[in-house]
Amino acid sequence: MKRFFTSLVSMFLLVCSFAQQNGQEVLFTIDGVPTYTDEFLRVYNKNLDLVQDESQKDMKAYLELFITYKLKLRQAKELGLNEKRSYLQEFEGYRKQLAQSYMTDPKVTDKLLREAHQRIAKEVKAKHILVKVPQNASAQDTMAAFRKIKQLKKRLAKEDFDTLKKLLHDGKELFVEDLGYFSAFNMVYPFETMAYNTKAGEVSDPVRTSFGYHVIKVEDIRPSKGxxxxxxxxxxxxxxxxxxxxxxxxxxxxxxxxxxxxxxxxxxxxxxxxxxxxxxxxxxxxxxxxxxxxxxxxxxxxxxxxxxxxxxxxxxxxxxxxxxxxxxxxxxxxVGTFDDMKAELEAKVKKDMRSRLIDQSLVERIKDRYKVKEDPKAVNAFTTMITDDFFEKKWKKPTDKDFLNKVLVSIEDKVIRYGDFASFLEKQQYNQRLKKGDSEMMIRSLLKDFLAKEYLAYYEANLEKENQEFAAIVAEYRDGLLLFDLMQTEIWEKAKSDSIGLQGYYEKNKGKYRWKKRADVEIASCTKQSFAKKVRKLLAKQKSIQQIKDEINEGALINVIFTSGTVEEGHQALPNGFKFTEEGVSRIYEEKDDFVIVRVKDILPESQKSLQEAKGRVVNDYQQYLESQWAEKLRQGRTIVVDEKVLSKLIATNN
Incomplete structure (x- = not known):
């Protein structure tokens, strides 16, 4: 709900927290606090095409809405809503989610997106053999797995696949599988890349993934189903x-x-x-x-x-x-053009291993952008501490304070210490993918991941300074959420809980909430006029729907179908223009595709809806009433001064 409301607020009035005040004219003041022309114009121009009410396109009318918006935000802050824990948590969640769109390297991202678009236009049919080997396996185990997959490549190229599967597949260390057809994003990225770079009918070179070594036999490449x-x-x-x-x-x-x-x-x-x-x-x-x-x-x-x-x-x-x-x-x-699919592909890339390539590129940019210093001795220092306890999930980080306080890396004025990485390692021992092997290789890999996260976190924390567009959108979310909480407190909850006020509003506006004429009906739709005549006679004889269907329908051949219940005039199943004038069976109406007869069993005249029957609409109308009253109250006691000369100049310039 908050996301939806914030979007509406953004469309309506937001983007107004970054007034460039240098040399700008003051459009209006509220209790002496100025709002500048550029802020108002930015909001007005952004939302001009989104406003459906033509009266709101009038700059003077829009200014009144903008002033009301400013008054609402001011009251929200005066009530302390911007300090509520729930508000701050929600805002931080929005900010973090939004930041992901700006945590990227445009050049690398574009290259990956275009590659993905080329691949998604095709589907690859393949079989593979996998020799499992942990990522941090010893050099000896890694070499043994590599030699084994090289031998299996020759067999996959020459021998019958089903026979190979029966002989070799154990589902533990060796996998021989028919993968069928797949496209981009269905397999881990290195595997996908090798599959798309192998011609139909050929067997690939070995490719290493997080699972181990693979060889892939590509059987067919066909266009995507789209x-x-x-x-x-x-x-x-x-x-x-x-x-x-x-x-x-x-x-x-x-x-x-x-x-x-x-x-x-x-x-x-x-x-x-x-x-x-x-x-x-x-x-x-x-x-x-x-x-x-x-x-x-x-x-x-x-x-x-x-x-x-x-x-x-x-x-x-x-x-x-x-x-x-x-x-x-x-x-x-x-398959769509690249431009048509770009947003969709970008979302998939962010969830895929490709995102690591983007992160790696961004990390290098960050290291160039900021003053960074890493301790080259850290890998050796931590490698000596990794024992079998780590793989048995019993490892504890060291307690030596001097060791823990050593500086692992500094990013400008931010310091990350050995103790931070030690805490990271303590959690990583529960990672099921880590197997006993080369400890130095494992530490290098984990340290690289840890530092990458720290670099990216620092960049994200300073995004407002790095990117003005991001800063503006963050402000939109911030004010939108604040306004949502204010409306929730001042209007929506009051309208729901104020039973006396709601009843009073309903009593004053009863004429808006009435039932149209209704009737309890049985509507028969027939395929041919001859069937409609028979059905009409049976309806007139007070035959039940089931009796009529049993007589008119012929097995699988459906000659009549019924709709029954209490409906208002104008219901979709009624003949066009049908009115409830009297009880009984109607004439046969010839519609576009069939013949329709209506049996009117009981007519319910227009009547007043009770508050309970009309509650949804009454609550909505009452909310709008309360908001209009509240908007007037917000102006009371406030000194609002609009510079008419500046406003006239804006109108003349933007017409």
């Missing part, structure tokens, strides 16, 4: 209400009836509009956002969507964890 756009009709399973005498129709039975109507010539879009339980997509004919392979939350849905070959193809009914579906293929999309 993405698809599909539409769906969904029916959810609804439990029966024990207090309801009418049983709910099972979802599987209902979707089969709908599928029958589809086979009989009714359009997919029409059926979606009338019957789909996914109302968000139903208004667009069931259309869903573009979907890529491996990115759907339902594997079954994805399988069916990608199995459709031609535009317009429609699946048979199938079940997912969300309900029953019928899917229609609207369009197939090849």
């Amino acid at each position: 993405e698809v756009t599909v539409a769906h009709l969904m029916i959810r399973e609804r439990p029966n209400d024990p207090n309801d005498t009418v049983k709910v129709q099972p979802a599987q039975e209902r979707i089969k009836e709908i599928y029958g109507k589809l086979q009989q010539g009714e359009t997919f879009e029409s059926l979606v509009r009338r019957f789909s339980d996914d109302r968000n997509s139903a208004i667009n004919g069931g259309k869903l956002p573009r979907m890529g392979s491996g990115r759907s939350s339902s594997q079954k849905f994805e399988e069916v969507a990608f199995s459709l070959e031609k535009t317009g193809d429609i699946s048979q009914p199938f079940e997912s964890q969300y309900g029953w579906h019928i899917v229609k293929l609207l369009e197939k999309h090849p």
Whole structure:
């Protein structure tokens, strides 16, 4: 909720904490505190295209909103909301998350993104053999594993794979596996790189990963499946209400009836509009956002969507964890251009081993940017302390204060000591990936990781000084969160908890909260007029829905489908323009794709909604009322002075 609200605030008024006051004119003051023209203009121009209310594009009107915003922030600080622990924690969380976007080397990142885009356009089919060996294995064990994988490369190139697997695969030290097709980001980066650099039909050279040594046999390289756009009709399973005498129709039975109507010539879009339980997509004919392979939350849905070959193809009914579906293929999309996919690729790179390459490059830049001094004796000092206890998870960091206080590295005025690295090592002994081996190699690797984190942490802590854009966005988040807490305290919670005030507001505005005319109905949709005539007669004879379906439907052939319940005029299943005038059976209405009859069982006239029935809307309206009253109260006792000459100049300059 806070993230969403902060985004709205950013769109509406934020970006206002970095007024460049040098030589800028004062636009207005609040109790003598100035706000400058550049700050206001930056906010106004940024949000001009985002404001949908045309009146707010008027600079004078927008200035009033901006002043109200400033007053709200001032009150939040006067109430001490900016010192609340929850606020500070939330702000720090936002800052840390945002900082990740700025902790990068643009050149290295761009190179990796373009490489990933080239690879993601293809899928590689491969098999491999892995000889496991720990990352910090001794030189002797590492060489033995390397010799073994060299021998296995020859066998993988010549011998039958299935036979090799039966002979060699043990699932512990030696793995012989068919990986099928994969694309970029599906394998660890060194493995992926070797696979994409090996031609189809060939066996790669050995490649080292965190798991050990691999050789890869590439069998095929094909274009990626890309993405698809599909539409769906969904029916959810609804439990029966024990207090309801009418049983709910099972979802599987209902979707089969709908599928029958589809086979009989009714359009997919029409059926979606009338019957789909996914109302968000139903208004667009069931259309869903573009979907890529491996990115759907339902594997079954994805399988069916990608199995459709031609535009317009429609699946048979199938079940997912969300309900029953019928899917229609609207369009197939090849892999997008680099510019189209850049943001998506960047997000994946940050979660992938590639991010280490970016971090390493950034670390080198940081070491060049700041005054850094490392102790070259640290590796030897710590290597001598690593005993078998470390691998048995019994190792304790030394207690010698002189040793712990030694300076490991200094970054400008920040000092990291031996004791800090010793604490890091104490935690690392529980890392399951660390196996007994070459202690010096392990210490070098861990020290490199530790120092990299310290360099990056220092850079992140000073990002506001290094990057003005980051500093401005951090200010947006800071003020947005503060305003959220203020609104929560002053408006939203009051509107929910003030039952007397809410009741009073409802009583004064009852006319806004009324039921339209409603009716308890049974709506029959038929594929042909001849069936509609039969259904109408049966409805007039007071036959039940099930009796009519048993008589009209012919096995798998669905000639009539029903919608029943209490509905308002204008409901999607009713004939266009149908009005509730009297009880009984209507005439046959010829709609676009079928013939519709309505049996009106009971008419409920327009009536007043109770507060409970209209509570959601009443609370929302009451919140808006409280906010408008509060905004007026904020100005009381404040001295607000707008420089009309400066404002006129701004209006003239920006028209």
